[in-house]
Amino acid sequence: MVTKLDDAKRQLIGERLADLLAFQKLILSNDQKLIDICPYEDVRSRLQNMLEDDRKNLGIIETVIVQYGIQSEPSRATHTFIQNFEQMMEGDEFTFYQKLIQHELMKHGQAMSGITIHKAAQKVGADIEVAITPLNTVNFEGRAHQEQLKGMLEQVGVREMTGMDADQGIWARVQDAVAALSGVAGSVITQNTKKEDLNIQTLIRLDHNKVNTIFTEIGATKDPQKLQEYFGQLYKDILAHAQAEEEVVYPRIRSFYGDENTQELYDEQAEWRPMLEEIKAIDPATNADLFRSKIKDLMDHLGDHIRQEESTLFAAIDRNCSREQKEQMATEFKEAKRKVQQEMAASV
Numbered sequence: 001m002v003t004k005l006d007d008a009k010r011q012l013i014g015e016r017l018a019d020l021l022a023f024q025k026l027i028l029s030n031d032q033k034l035i036d037i038c039p040y041e042d043v044r045s046r047l048q049n050m051l052e053d054d055r056k057n058l059g060i061i062e063t064v065i066v067q068y069g070i071q072s073e074p075s076r077a078t079h080t081f082i083q084n085f086e087q088m089m090e091g092d093e094f095t096f097y098q099k100l101i102q103h104e105l106m107k108h109g110q111a112m113s114g115i116t117i118h119k120a121a122q123k124v125g126a127d128i129e130v131a132i133t134p135l136n137t138v139n140f141e142g143r144a145h146q147e148q149l150k151g152m153l154e155q156v157g158v159r160e161m162t163g164m165d166a167d168q169g170i171w172a173r174v175q176d177a178v179a180a181l182s183g184v185a186g187s188v189i190t191q192n193t194k195k196e197d198l199n200i201q202t203l204i205r206l207d208h209n210k211v212n213t214i215f216t217e218i219g220a221t222k223d224p225q226k227l228q229e230y231f232g233q234l235y236k237d238i239l240a241h242a243q244a245e246e247e248v249v250y251p252r253i254r255s256f257y258g259d260e261n262t263q264e265l266y267d268e269q270a271e272w273r274p275m276l277e278e279i280k281a282i283d284p285a286t287n288a289d290l291f292r293s294k295i296k297d298l299m300d301h302l303g304d305h306i307r308q309e310e311s312t313l314f315a316a317i318d319r320n321c322s323r324e325q326k327e328q329m330a331t332e333f334k335e336a337k338r339k340v341q342q343e344m345a346a347s348v
Contacts, residue, residue, distance in 0.1 A: 005232035005280070009124050014070035016117050017132075021065060022074040023110050024058050024138075026082050030103055033089055037096060040159065043152050050145055057138045063198065066334050067131040067206055069237045071341040097156045104149040111142035127213040127233060131206075199326035200249060201314045203333055207241045208306045215299050218292075224285035231284075231295070235276050236344055238302075242269040244336035248329060256320040257313060265313075268305045272298065 031051040038044040065071065085106070089099055114135055121128035158166035214234045218227060246266065254262040275298050284291040317326060 005235055007229040007232055009120075010070060010128070010229070010233065011072065013117060013120055013124065013128065014065075014068065014072035015075055016113065016120075017061070017065050017068060017070075018072040018074045019078045020110065020113050020117065021058075021061050022078050022082060023106065023113070024054065024061050026085065027103075027106060027110060028054050028058060029086075030089060030106070034096075034099065034103060037099075039096060040156065043156060046148060046152060050148070053141050053145070057141060060134050060138055063203075063334065064132050064135050066337050066341070067134075067203075067210065068128065069131065069210075069233060069240065069341060071338065071345045095160060097153065097160050100149065100153055100156055104146060104153060107142055107146050107149060111139055111146060114139040114142065125214075125230065125233075126217055127210050127230070130210045130213050198330045198334075199323070200329040200333055201310075201317060201326065203330050204241075204245070204249075204309060204314075207237065208310065211237060211241075211302065212306075215295070218295055222288070224283075224288065227284040227288070227291065231279060235280060236341070238272060238276060240337045240340040240344070242272065243340050244333050245269070247336045248332045252321075252329060253313065253317065257316050261312070265305070265308070268301065271301060275301070 028051070031047060031054055035044055035047045035051065038047060085102070088094065088102065094102075118129075118132065118135060118139070121132055154166045158164065211234065214230050214237070218230045218234075221227060221230075246269065250262055250265055275294070279291065279294045279298065282291045282294065321329070
């Protein structure tokens with residue numbers, strides 16, 4: 001019996017991440033629409049700051065999805081909501097205040113979706129938590145934006161009704177404090193997760209950490225269903241990672257890492273493919289000992305490869321590549337992985 005590669009829970013989390021990405025793109029579009037029609041300079045300035053945060057957060061969500069390893073399409077409900085929301089925001093029947101209310105509600109929904117995905121990851125697998133950790137930044141900043149939007153709504157609502165500014169009472173000060181606290185917490189996490197700061201070593205190391213976590217999960221369970229689930233993710237992650245390295249990284253490093261060292265990396269990864277197929281053909285429910293033995297062999301091979309990359313290869317990249325070159329490699333590596341993941345999803 002061939003080990004099953006797809007798990008319904010993981011597929012559903014993938015769909016929720018795709019929904020999150022679709023809503024982030026809608027938020028970005030709506031940020032700009034509100035800026036364009038905003039009649040108040042102070043509010044427009046705050047919205048512009050949010051737009052910059054949301055652009056960065058879009059890059060974080062894209063990275064999280066690639067690290068998660070499952071490419072999905074947004075749900076039909078999300079498509080329907082986005083169409084209806086865009087029509088509503090284009091119309092003239094709502095005032096700026098009313099449109100701002102809808103934007104705050106969407107921000108709230110986005111923040112809750114991110115938190116719910118994180119909670120689901122805690123129930124399904126530690127490797128998912130590793131992959132989606134940067135999502136915490138988006139959740140923190142979404143919470144901060146909510147509080148800022150509430151303060152803007154007070155001002156805009158009072159201005160529309162009276163032509164005067166609202167008094168900044170205790171409620172507004174509480175909002176500002178919560179927004180500042182959330183923003184600080186988010187920015188601390190963001191230090192290492194900004195799209196422009198992700199270099200190739202960071203992305204490769206994230207993949208290594210996730211694979212090591214899956215090996216730990218496999219070693220900690222005797223449940224055949226969980227073994228299938230973990231191996232299914234491991235199989236897809238290793239193949240996507242290896243192909244992306246062979247397409248993007250190894251051709252770039254050969255000139256300074258050396259033909260022999262670079263060929264060794266290619267050869268090691270070539271050994272994994274038949275090993276993965278061999279494990280895939282084993283049913284852990286009926287032959288758990290053989291399954292675990294083959295997993296251990298794979299883990300040993302991967303361990304040597306990971307240690308070489310994170311020591312000598314990473315150091316060579318630092319010595320020979322500029323920051324811009326490392327970031328460009330990261331962008332291309334991420335795109336190569338995305339394409340492999342999309343091909344895998346289409347073949348299911």
